[in-house]
Amino acid sequence: MNExxxxxxxxxxxxxxxxxxxxxxxxxxxxxxxxxxALRELRARYPVVFVTxxxxxxxxxxxxxxxxxxxxxxxxxxxxxxxxxxxxxAAGAVTTVIIVGRPLTGIGGTxxxxxxxxxxxxxxxxxxxxxxEGALAHAGASNSLLGVYGATAPMLMSxxxxxxxPAVWQDWSTRLLGGWLVVVAASSAYAxxxxxxxxxxxxxxxxxxxxxxxxxxxxxx
Amino acid sequence: xxxxxxxxxxxxxxxxxxxxTLSTLAPxxxxxxxxxxxxxxxxxxxxxxxxxxLEEAGYVATVRSGRGVxxxxxxxxxxxxRIALERYSSALRQLLDGAAGPPGG
Numbered sequence: 213m214n215e216x217x218x219x220x221x222x223x224x225x226x227x228x229x230x231x232x233x234x235x236x237x238x239x240x241x242x243x244x245x246x247x248x249x250a251l252r253e254l255r256a257r258y259p260v261v262f263v264t265x266x267x268x269x270x271x272x273x274x275x276x277x278x279x280x281x282x283x284x285x286x287x288x289x290x291x292x293x294x295x296x297x298x299x300x301x302a303a304g305a306v307t308t309v310i311i312v313g314r315p316l317t318g319i320g321g322t323x324x325x326x327x328x329x330x331x332x333x334x335x336x337x338x339x340x341x342x343x344x345e346g347a348l349a350h351a352g353a354s355n356s357l358l359g360v361y362g363a364t365a366p367m368l369m370s371x372x373x374x375x376x377x378p379a380v381w382q383d384w385s386t387r388l389l390g391g392w393l394v395v396v397a398a399s400s401a402y403a404x405x406x407x408x409x410x411x412x413x414x415x416x417x418x419x420x421x422x423x424x425x426x427x428x429x430x431x432x433x
Numbered sequence: 434x435x436x437x438x439x440x441x442x443x444x445x446x447x448x449x450x451x452x453x454t455l456s457t458l459a460p461x462x463x464x465x466x467x468x469x470x471x472x473x474x475x476x477x478x479x480x481x482x483x484x485x486x487l488e489e490a491g492y493v494a495t496v497r498s499g500r501g502v503x504x505x506x507x508x509x510x511x512x513x514x515r516i517a518l519e520r521y522s523s524a525l526r527q528l529l530d531g532a533a534g535p536p537g538g
Contacts, residue, residue, distance in 0.1 A: 234446055236529050239439075242446055243522065246453035253472060254457060254464075318468025320507045322461045 254319065256312040259428040262389075264311075266420030268304045272297040273363065273413020280359065280406045288355045289362075289409075323379070330379035337369040359405030363412050368397035385426045392419040439528070442490045443521045447475055447483045452492060452518050455510035463496065463507035484508060492517055 234242075279293035280286065289297075316324065345365065349358055371393025380386040393416055400412040443452055450473050458464060470480050487493040492514030496507045510518070 234444055234449070236525060236532060238446075239444065239449060239525055240529060242449050243453050243525075246450040247457060250454040250457040250472060254454075318465035319458065320463045320465065320505070321459070321509070323459055324462065 254315055255431075256315045258312070259424040259431065261308050261311050262420045262424035262427065264307050265304050266417040266424065268300045269420065270413050270417035272300040273409045273417070276363070277406070277409035277413065280409065283406065286356050286359065286405050288359060288405075326377070326379040330373065330377040333373050333377065334370060337373060338366055341365045341369050356405040360401050360408055363405075363408040364397040364401045367393050367412060367416055371395075371397060383427075385423045385430075389419050389423045392416075439524050440517055440521050442486060442492065443517060445483070447473060447479065448487055451480075451483060451487065452510060452514060455493065455508065456515060456518055458509065460512075460515075463494075463509035466495075466506040466508055469508055487514070490517075 275293040275296040276289045279290035280288070316327070345358065345361055348361060353361075371390045374380060374390030375387050375394065376390070380390075396412055396415045396419065400408045400415065403411050443449055451469070454469065454472055455464060466477075466480070470477060473480060475483070484493060484495065488495060490513075491511060494509050494511050496509075497504070498507065499505050
């Protein structure tokens with residue numbers, strides 16, 4: 213046995229190479245079935261992930277916007293809306309892990325390493341963004357400033373990661389989404405602590421949905 | 434090899450499944466042996482046998498990494514393997530077209 217092919221746990225290998233004769237139509241059918249199965253099981257369904265995040269952002273940010281709508285003076289989002297947003301973001305993270313993680317299990321190489329770095333950068337960036345928000349509150353930042361920061365900083369950071377990550381370098385639509393998130397975060401901040409939640413949530417959510425459509429069409433092509 | 438000869442290394446059900454499955458990965462990706470085994474549905478021993486033939490032909494490469502519980506064997510299609518699969522597909526199409534006969538004949 214070739215020593216290069218000695219996977220972990222494979223002992224007592226048999227040398228059963230007595231395969232049945234293969235006619236032409238069978239060969240064509242095997243090729244088709246093997247390709248379809250591999251594409252079905254080894255490809256992450258990114259359009260589903262983008263639709264999920266698009267809807268979660270619109271609902272979560274929408275809940276925050278409703279909770280601050282009409283506040284005079286501005287006091288900040290209601291606790292119930294923070295709970296809704298947190299639960300939705302957690303649901304999005306779990307959905308992403310399931311939809312992206314399962315099909316890509318066992319796939320190695322440079323792209324896989326880049327994907328790991330991409331998600332680690334996102335996670336580290338979000339931790340940093342929320343830690344900074346805590347520091348701003350501790351330093352006496354106003355509710356208005358914290359509101360604008362809370363709505364836009366995570367989006368700005370995620371956008372930068374998506375726009376610059378080598379993991380999505382080959383995919384122009386995802387890079388474009390990253391750029392779109394940066395633009396939405398930076399510009400919606402001018403709407404103030406109330407409007408920012410509605411505008412940022414709506415525009416970012418639509419961006420995710422648009423990329424989902426683009427990727428769905430490309431996957432089908 | 435002429436255009437209409439099927440590569441005997443690839444022209445076997447299990448090996449055909451292996452190379453087609455690996456061809457769906459990006460050129461710089463590989464697939465863990467255990468995941469490939471799940472997809473192809475072979476015993477470890479049979480999969481090793483077929484991978485050995487493909488490796489001897491230069492069509493697949495295997496790389497071991499880690500130790501103990503982190504041990505992993507990655508299997509990938511080499512550039513030669515991709516070319517061989519393209520030639521095989523082309524030859525198969527020609528043979529199938531020939532077997533169908535000329536239209537109206």
